[in-house]
Amino acid sequence: MKINFLKRFAILAFVTVVLYCCTPSREKIFESSYFGKFIEIPLNQISPQGWLKQYLEIQKKGLTGYLDEYEYPYNRMPWAHKTIDSIKMVWWPWEQSAYLIDGQIRSGYLLQDTFLLRKAKTQIDFTINNPDSTGYLGPEHMKNKPTEVFWAHVPFMRAVMAEYEVTRNPKILTALTNHYLKNNFDLCEEREQINIENMLWLYGHTNNKAILEKAISIYKCFNKDKFATEPMAEKSLSDTTLPVHVHGVTFNEIAKLGAIIYLYTGEKKYLDVSVNAFKKLDKFYMMADGVNTSAEFLETPVHSLRCHETCDISDFTWSNGYLLMATGNPMYADKIEKAMFNAAPGAVSDDFRAVQYFSSTNQVIVAKNSNQNQYYKGGGDMAFSPLWWTECCSGNINRAMPNFIGRMWMKTADNGIVATMFGPSQLKTTIGDNNDEIIIEEKTNYPFDGKIVFKFQMKNNVSFRFGYRIPEWCNKFDVQFNASVINSTNKEYNWIVQEFKNGDSLVIRLNENVKVVKYPDNGYYIQRGALVYSLDIKEDWQHDTTYFRHNKKWPTYNVYSASEWNYALTLNKLETENEIKVITKQWSGFPWISENAPIEIYVPARSLKGWDIVGSKTIIRDDYKDKNIEVKGDFQITPPIPDKNFIDKNIYGKTVMIKLIPYGCAKLRITIFPGE
DSSP states (O other): OHHHHHHHHHHHHHHHHHHHHHSOOOOOOOSSOOOOSEEEOOGGGEEEOHHHHHHHHHHHHTHHHHGGGTSTTGGGOGGGOSOOTTOOSSSHHHHHHHHHHHHHHHHHHHHTOHHHHHHHHHHHHHHHHOOOTTOOOSOGGGTTOOSSGGGGHHHHHHHHHHHHHHHOOHHHHHHHHHHHHSSOOOOOSGGGGGHHHHHHHHHHHHOOHHHHHHHHHHHHHHHTTTOOSTTOHHHHHSSSOOOTTOBHHHHHHHHTHHHHHHHHHOOHHHHHHHHHHHHHHHHHTBOTTSSBOBSSBOOSSOOTTOEEEHHHHHHHHHHHHHHHHHHOOHHHHHHHHHIIIIIHHHTBOTTSSOBOSEEESOBSEESTTOOOSSBTTTSSTTSBBSOOSSTHHHHHHHHHHHHHHHTSEEEETTSOEEEOSOOSEEEEEEETTTTEEEEEEEEEOTTSOSEEEEEEEESSOEEEEEEEEOOTTOSOEEEEETTEEEOOOOOSEEEEEEEEOTTOEEEEEEOOOEEEEEOTTSOEEEEETTEEEEEOOOEEEEEOTTSTTOOSSSOOEEEEEOSOOOEEEOHHHHTTOSSOEEEEOOOOSOTTSGGGOSEEEEEEEEEETTOOOEEEEEEEEBOSSSOSEEEEEEEEEOOOOOOHHHHHHHEEEEEEEEEEEEGGGOSSBOOSBOBO
16 A cells, blocks of 8 residues: 555656646746745836826927937937046946936837837947956946946946846846956945845846845945944834935935845845835825925925925835835835825926926925025025936936836736736736736726726636735725625735636726825825825916026926915815815826816815015025035025914915815925915
């Protein structure tokens, strides 16, 4: 009996092995071990539709498509040259240009647009095809320079990573391996260590343990086991605010590194650092539009006049994407959506040809004399311009929307599919044990509408699991699969595990309830679903011909209020929410323009006398190098939220219903209101 059992077991094992070996394997995404919950999908498998496609097409006609034909440093195409004698700065122009290249290559693949792809590939191909004798990639002058120069490689390598995910060109892996392993770069300084991000992506595709070991040694080198510098592990793990003058962009970039190391090692101690770092941003630094304060430094306490650099929109959402992949926690998807549906469109002009350097929840004037931050206070840093004296934001904003679209769809470690975030789009990929081709179309006007419809198309029935998220803000929802109700109270990622067939349909309806949210400086703002709402202010856009980079084709704008904005919310009526009226308009045109806003919210308010723009002939500003210097001029600054005493004395007139529109539609804004 024992012999028969062993024979049967041996035969069964043999048959199992044969079946396993002869069965077509699932799509292999990584060569190394991967410990994350979700995995990115190549961009050419995702097609934006509806307003998302419109957004990228407008980007193409604006900064994304033509910034490199406009001004320095973008018009020098620095990654297409080994040397450029006339560029004096060691690394700055290469960083700025890399942002644009990354936005171009990702938008190009999402739109299948040869114009954008050609522009990006010109610089990517030159660099990959022209290493020096040691394998080093990039401009010659950077190679032996001290500190921070190799940070410029990080945003450029992101573009290279996107290119490889689509083309699978083996030359890219060889070139990056030689660059990182044949050169003894220190990479322990500040943002230079963020090369860990690119190195671990490379390890994921090559399983070269030397790359993993070098990346972890860099992380430990920066933290020096005693965590003695700014945005490092020890301070990220604490429950207190960060030291003063921590650079916001740098924090967003560095804080994610622990999550990336976790993806490839499974060691939770690294993930804990990143998770707590972003909890710290939520607790001490988060603005109503979904992005942390940062002008240029993380600033606390939060109030209605705080700003963030536009770079932070791209970097905050990009970093949270890694935490989403590592943990599968829908909280990170909620954060990304809030930033992308509010802060991102709110910081750029309707034609995507001008961008703010600093952007705020409350800004009733954005002009050459209106910067409301201590950093260069009274300057033009909040106006709309195609290019600022610090050129980074004009390049970095091109990354925001394509990065969001590229991470709306992901796969799971067991080859399932998850709609991590929502928006009109189509996914065309392979799935299941036989790599069957399927198409999933997502029909929706989200975030302007809570109805989301997924349509499944395929030749053969295929078994897999499909995930969808219920956002944290949603208090009520219903889900139907092929007209059958799915009962669930789980406000996370829900899963359908079954054999799918052509024509299957999943319909999700999310209740986008209105919330009145209290702000730290005794102000209040209105949120409905993923959208924050701002007062609809009539805007007067005037060309600023005094700005040194102004020209007729690429104008800089000063924007002034041309309607009343001095209102306080009538809170006793708002509390019942009976007085809040939501008007859904017929869909017409690009939704992120004030006159096209698909949703309007009317709330009760009264006028507030004396709450006006603050005029001054002298201000105290911090220009970082010379702290707190006195500057004279003609300054016009958005006022802070007044205290209750002021409100009680100056509120007047009858209650009126004021119109609010989505934050991203309003370039002048009162988002945080006083309340009577």
